[in-house]
Amino acid sequence: MAIARGISLQPSLLICDELTSSLDVSIQAQILNLLKELKSEINISYLFISHDIATVQYMCERIAVLKEGMLVDLFSSKDFFSENRHPYTEKLVEAALE
Structure with missing residues (x-):
């Protein structure tokens, strides 16, 4: 939900601070793959802190x-x-x- 809210305003940069740290490994992979897809689809950059x-x-x-x-x-x-x-x-x- 937080990711959806973050990208809803179509920012050029999304700050991801420990975004997947509390998630199950399989869910982590799904989220990270989704973020990679979104990067190219909506031309967004990430500041990934982890x-x-x-x-x-x-x-x-x-x-x-x-x-x-x-x-x-x-x-x-x-x-x-x-x-x-x-x-x-x-x-x-x-x-x-x-």
């Missing part, structure tokens, strides 16, 4: 990692696993792989 780094990589073209309010990494999602990262980012990646 602690789930795997979800962020799936949803985003560019990823910024913040630690204590400071930007520690900024990179393309396709380069996520291939480049040297800040130690905090490495911990997030390790957690995603567990």
Whole structure:
């Protein structure tokens, strides 16, 4: 319902803060796939905020990692696993792989 309300005004940017964190994994996947479809259909961009780094990589073209309010990494999602990262980012990646 919150997503429908958010897109009803046809914004160019939708801020998604921990959008799927409390959902069952299968429902998460459905919501994320729907958001990807909507992105191209209605030409919308997302600011996706999450602690789930795997979800962020799936949803985003560019990823910024913040630690204590400071930007520690900024990179393309396709380069996520291939480049040297800040130690905090490495911990997030390790957690995603567990």
